[in-house]
Amino acid sequence: MNKKDLKDFLDNKVEQYNKPDFITSDPIQIPHLFTKKEDIEISGFLSATISWGNRKSIITNCHKMMDFLDQSPFDFVMNHQESDLEKLEAFVHRTFNGLDFITFIKGLQHIYNNHDGLEAVFNKHAQNDSLQQSIHYFKQTFFEIEHLQRTQKHISDPLKNSAAKRINMFLRWMIRPNNTNVDLGIWTTLNPAQLSCPLDVHSGNVARKLGLLKRKQNDGKALAELDTALRALDSDDPVKYDFALFGLGVFEKF
Template sequence: MNQSKLKSFLDEKVLQYNTLDFVESDPVQIPHLFSQKEDIEIAGFLSATIAWGNRKMIIKNSHKMMDLMGNSPHDFVLSHTEDDLERLETFVHRTFNGQDFMGFIKGLQHIYKNHGGLEAVFAKHQESNSMQKSISEFKKTFFEIEHQNRTQKHISDPMNGSAAKRINMYLRWMCRQDNKGVDLGIWKSISPSLLSCPLDVHSGNVARKLGLLTRKQNDGKALAELDSKLRELDPNDPVKYDFALFGLGVFEGF
């Protein structure tokens, strides 16, 4: 398939999957529950953090997280008491447990009280062609306060070779200007042109079959390769193709 046909094919798949129907089966529905900016971005961050494994379980446990915070994530992050934190101890999603949840609430409080909020931290270190250094710097800032070592593994570091799938997905939700009602696009200080595709098993396999990716591992080097190909197809909104790659892989078994 030549570049022109490939672009037409993928653009068609983006239109097919970048619709409100997508929200029903995706964790992006969690930040859509809220209307305040800070609630949206915190709900999105926490649900993206546990977005691995069975999608129904991800959504169920993301709702549980919101319930444990009284469905007021920003207020909970800023104003929680020690007793409030203890309620979180029972939470578990795969290897993310109650101690990790408590650590994340403290990390988020640090971000909002001392660094101007999530958008400000991610925007601060953005480069001219990528958000990967910014993700790495965000992780350092998030864990500046006292924390358990085990909790660090729940935020990937692209500077250590990770594809950082969940954080890249989160940035798509927050930054991409989507007129279809899926991505929320509430962060205006980061251009969608800098975003990277959330690379996972499904999108990686489809990308290889379409000739967009040659590297066999789904790591940081593969992400850089895929980024460069997707930016050729649409330099302004390269991650819209996540809908095509994911849809082809999950819904069509391409």
């Protein structure tokens, strides 16, 4: 397949999967429950954080998270008492447990109280063609609070060669425009050209079969290689192809 044929093929797949029907089987449905900016971004961040494993289990546990936060994530983050955090200890999703959940609530409160919120932190270190450095500094900022060392593993660091799939997915949700009612597009200081693909086993395997990726490991170097290939197809919105790669892998077993 030459470059034009590949682009046409993938553009058609983007059109096929970048539709509201996609939401029903994806954790992006959680931030769609809210209308306030801070509720959307907090629910999205927490949902993306636990987005690994069985998709049905992920979505079930994302809903449980919102129940623990009284369906008002921003209000809970900003106004909780220490006694309110005790109920969170019962939460568990794979290796993300209640103590991690409590740390994340405190980390988010720190971000809003001292760093003007999530969007401002990511924007502060953004580069014209990448947010990977922003993720690194976000993690540093997030864990300025007292925390358990084990909790750090739940935010990946691209500068340590991680593909950072879940946080790149969260950034896609926040930054890509809401013109198809899938991504939320609530962050206006950043733009889709800066995004990186949420590289996982599905998108990675499909990308290799299509010749977009040669590196075998799904790590930071592979992400950089895939980013280059996708930017060659659409420099303004390279991560729209996440829908094509993921859809081909999960729904079509390509």
